[in-house]
Amino acid sequence: MALRDRLFPREPVCLSCHSRIIFSRLSYICDSCLQELSYVTRGCLRCGCQLPEAEIAVSCQLCSSQLPKLERIRAPLIYQGKSREVLLELKYNKNKAMARPLGELMADYWRFFSSSKGRDYLLVPVPLSRKRQTVRGFNQALLLGEVVARERGMVIESLLVRKRDTPPLYHLNNRQRNLVLQGAFQLPAEKIIRVAGRKILLIDDIVTTGSTLNEAAGVLLTAGACRVSALTAATAERV
Numbered sequence: 578m579a580l581r582d583r584l585f586p587r588e589p590v591c592l593s594c595h596s597r598i599i600f601s602r603l604s605y606i607c608d609s610c611l612q613e614l615s616y617v618t619r620g621c622l623r624c625g626c627q628l629p630e631a632e633i634a635v636s637c638q639l640c641s642s643q644l645p646k647l648e649r650i651r652a653p654l655i656y657q658g659k660s661r662e663v664l665l666e667l668k669y670n671k672n673k674a675m676a677r678p679l680g681e682l683m684a685d686y687w688r689f690f691s692s693s694k695g696r697d698y699l700l701v702p703v704p705l706s707r708k709r710q711t712v713r714g715f716n717q718a719l720l721l722g723e724v725v726a727r728e729r730g731m732v733i734e735s736l737l738v739r740k741r742d743t744p745p746l747y748h749l750n751n752r753q754r755n756l757v758l759q760g761a762f763q764l765p766a767e768k769i770i771r772v773a774g775r776k777i778l779l780i781d782d783i784v785t786t787g788s789t790l791n792e793a794a795g796v797l798l799t800a801g802a803c804r805v806s807a808l809t810a811a812t813a814e815r816v
């Protein structure tokens with residue numbers, strides 16, 4: 578650190594709008610940017626997607642039949658507008674510091690839904706393929722999970738391996754998605770002991786159809802996990 582920075586530390590600056598942060602509830606994002614984010618205000622109890630405010634149902638029509646392996650998914654943000662911008666900043670602009678406020682938001686959201694029992698879960702980031710990880714230089718799910726682990730006093734372990742990349746799944750039907758995802762994740766034999774009898778919380782940046790998380794959950798359940806939930810920063814809008 579330069580001597581000038583040590584003597585006169587710079588004011589923290591918002592990673593999104595670059596204005597000086599006077600006060601904020603989260604690290605690195607100013608309060609006015611926080612107010613611009615789109616939050617899930619009425620989430621499906623199962624998959625966490627935003628339900629229409631006027632509806633009485635507590636779960637969406639899509640998830641109960643399509644995500645049989647997952648206990649539940651939770652996500653604080655809706656993937657649109659400013660929420661989408663901050664996630665793109667992390668993933669494609671490779672602004673790794675953005676994982677900090679997003680991870681803090683996820684940690685708060687998980688605490689809200691799970692109270693003290695939520696700390697029993699072992700955090701497992703959804704892995705990237707080796708090729709994609711090399712190109713990007715980091716796994717955004719691991720960065721987010723590390724923040725959640727630190728905030729909540731939980732443990733995170735990169736247990737799963739991704740054997741191959743999968744194409745976008747939203748235009749495929751249920752059967753086609755299962756075919757594309759079959760065998761995409763693997764749990765190395767020596768890691769099975771870490772999973773057996775445990776409650777697992779999968780971590781990812783965004784949930785779209787939920788099929789990828791469901792496939793990863795299947796691998797962990799086969800290895801003896803007692804239940805698998807997922808926590809992501811954002812949930813895609815369903816049309």
Ligand SMILES: [Zn+2]
Nearest residue numbers: 591594607610
């Ligand atoms: Zn800002």
Ligand SMILES: [Zn+2]
Nearest residue numbers: 621624637640
């Ligand atoms: Zn749902």
